[in-house]
Amino acid sequence: MDNYILKLYITGRTLRTERAIFTLQRLCDENLKERYELLIIDVLEKPHLAEMDKVLATPTLIRELPLPRRRIIGDLSDTQKVLSALGLDTDSAGEIV
Amino acid sequence: MGDSTEANGEGIVILSQDGIILQVNTAAEVLFNRPAEQLIGHELGYPVVAGGYSEIELVRANGQVALVEMRVEQTEWDGRLSLLAVLRDVTEQRRITQQLNQAKRFNEAIFNAxxxxxxxxxxxxxxxxxxxxxxxxxxxxxxxxxxxxxxxxxxxxxxxxxxxxxxxxxxxxxxxxxxxxxxxxxxxxxxxxxxxxxxxxxxxxxxxxxxxxxxxxxxxxxxxITEQKLTIRQEVEQEMVADLAQQRRLELSALETLTRLEPLGRGEEMAVLPTLRERMPERFAELSAQCARLLDLAIQKRTFDIRQSVSGEIQALAEYLGLLKVGPRDVMEIYLDALKSRINENNVKKSNVYIEEGRVLVLELMGYILAFYRNYLPPVIRNPVS
Missing domain, CATH: 3.30.450.20 (PAS domain)
Structure with missing residues (x-):
């Protein structure tokens, strides 16, 4: 079983970003148990990290590990689409949009 | 890319299924604040939307952040299945909405406070x-x-x-x-x-x-306005009571002056006759106390609407005074002494009630004394002419 390293880039602490963090943590707890590490990075506080990862939009969720790297942007409230985009669902080849 | 979407100022970004930028329009360059060369080939990320669109922040080259509404559709680019992301800048719109909401909440808070x-x-x-x-x-x-x-x-x-x-x-x-x-x-x-x-x-x-x-x-x-109303009403009442008290004081003062006047039409020997107070000071004090008690009874009768008359007691006092051969001056002195003792013991409002009841009482007392003299004194004294 692979360990996951996830990075979530956000812009400030708003209701929308708090909701994104909460949704993602719940999603990871339910699907990855203790096999994940989630890093929350605010681009306003750490712009150099956003620059190094070439983040163009927030929220951006990056799956660093396992490889290959994957990156999604947009609404993280739809857990099924997020799982699919991260390759965590059983039929991730399905329609995401 | 010269479609109506671009004409509306909406940014268009063509993405591969992996989220790599394949093409952008001019509006998208403006939104990202980056030229197309810096965007094409770069990984934006796989766009996930829920309910038709989602809101994202664009991290612009100048460090600013633009809030955009993103819609995503399937499309074909260079013969490959691709994604078309339409970006609409809503930064100003959200800022205005936020300000309006803040102003609305502020107004509502004042309204409710x-x-x-x-x-x-x-x-x-x-x-x-x-x-x-x-x-x-x-x-x-x-x-x-x-x-x-x-x-x-x-x-x-x-x-x-x-x-x-x-x-x-x-x-x-x-x-x-x-x-x-x-x-x-x-x-x-x-x-x-x-x-x-x-x-x-x-x-x-x-x-x-x-x-x-x-x-x-x-x-x-x-x-x-209940409090203001009650305050005004109280002030008016106090003014009225004060006016009444002033009238009563003047009345008492006038009565006292009368008791000190020398009798008219009498000889020198009559004018210098000592009063009851001078002749029998202890008896005078007793009679004053008795008169004061009668005043109390009169007040109680008025306050509690007691039907029992105090006339009997007034009459008894009158006869007693008659036996002491008192004159009108003595009666007034006894009455005023009793009244003053009660006024000193009570507030202005109650004092006024004592004065009002006292007027009736003293007249009744005088009447009974006059009747006593008519009935019991020798005819020559009752009617000197006959």
């Missing part, structure tokens, strides 16, 4: 807004359903119903509101009683016309 009961009604009388105090007052006064007096109910109709049941204040209020609404008056004010089992209350109703977005309406404010 006011202790006056406020309702806004439109030209048909329909209540379109009320503050917290309005609703609280309604609930505290037995209104079970706020629909009857809250937003959506008709204030004119409420007044009409009350007026039909004989409430003249409601009829006057309705007339006044319509006067302001028609533009005949700019303001209407009405003081009205609104008593309840807990006590008396008065309110001031004030209606002011206003126009919002072209439709005329009224702001109706009800202010509890």
């Amino acid at each position: 006011l202790s006056s009961h406020i309702a806004v009604i439109n030209q048909t009388g329909e209540i379109v807004a009320v503050n917290q105090a309005w609703e609280t007052f309604a609930i505290e006064n037995g209104v079970c359903d706020l629909k009857n007096v809250g937003v959506g109910s008709n204030y004119f109709e409420v007044c009409r119903r009350a007026a039909r049941l004989g409430d003249e204040w409601a009829a006057r209020a309705l007339l006044g509101l319509q006067t302001v609404l028609s533009g005949q008056e700019s303001v209407f004010e009405l003081e009205y009683p609104c008593h309840h089992p807990g006590g008396q209350r008065w309110f001031l109703m004030r209606a002011t016309s206003f126009a919002s977005d072209g439709w005329p309406g009224l702001v109706v404010v009800h202010v509890d």
Whole structure:
């Protein structure tokens, strides 16, 4: 079983970003148990990290590990689409949009 | 990319299924604040939307952040299945909305913080807004359903119903509101009683016309003025009592002056006769105390509506005084001494009652003494002419 390293880039602490963090943590707890590490990075506080990862939009969720790297942007409230985009669902080849 | 979307200023980004930027339009370059060369080939990320669109922040090259609404559609680019992301800048729109919401919340907080009961009604009388105090007052006064007096109910109709049941204040209020609404008056004010089992209350109703977005309406404010009313009433009462007390003091003073005057038409020997107070000071004190007790009885009779007369006791006192051969001056001195003792012991209001009752009592006492002299003194004294 692979360990996951996830990075979530956000812009400030708003209701929308708090909701994104909460949704993602719940999603990871339910699907990855203790096999994940989630890093929350605010681009306003750490712009150099956003620059190094070439983040163009927030929220951006990056799956660093396992490889290959994957990156999604947009609404993280739809857990099924997020799982699919991260390759965590059983039929991730399905329609995401 | 020269479609209508670009004409509307919407940014277009063509993405591969892996989220790599394949193409951008000019508007997208502006939104990202980056030239196309810096964007094409770069990984934006796989766009996930829920419910047709989602909001994202673009991290611009100048460090600023633009809030955009993103829609995503399937498309074909260079013969491959791709994604088309349409970006619309909503930064200014959200900023304005946020400011409006803040202003609205601020206004609502002020509206609800006011202790006056406020309702806004439109030209048909329909209540379109009320503050917290309005609703609280309604609930505290037995209104079970706020629909009857809250937003959506008709204030004119409420007044009409009350007026039909004989409430003249409601009829006057309705007339006044319509006067302001028609533009005949700019303001209407009405003081009205609104008593309840807990006590008396008065309110001031004030209606002011206003126009919002072209439709005329009224702001109706009800202010509890009970405290002011009671204060004014108390002040008036105190003034009246003070006036009365002043009148009584003058009256007493005049009576005292009279008792000190020398009798008219009498000889020198009569004028220098000592008074009862001088002749028998201890007896005078006893009689004054007895008179004071009679004053107490008279007050009790008046206060508690006791039917039993005190005339019998007054008559007994009169006969006793008659046996001591007192004159009118003695009677007045006894009465004034008794009255002063009671005035000194009581407040202004009660003192006035003592004075009022004392007038009747002293007249009655004089009458009985006169009757005593007529009945028991020798005819020559009763009627010197005969």
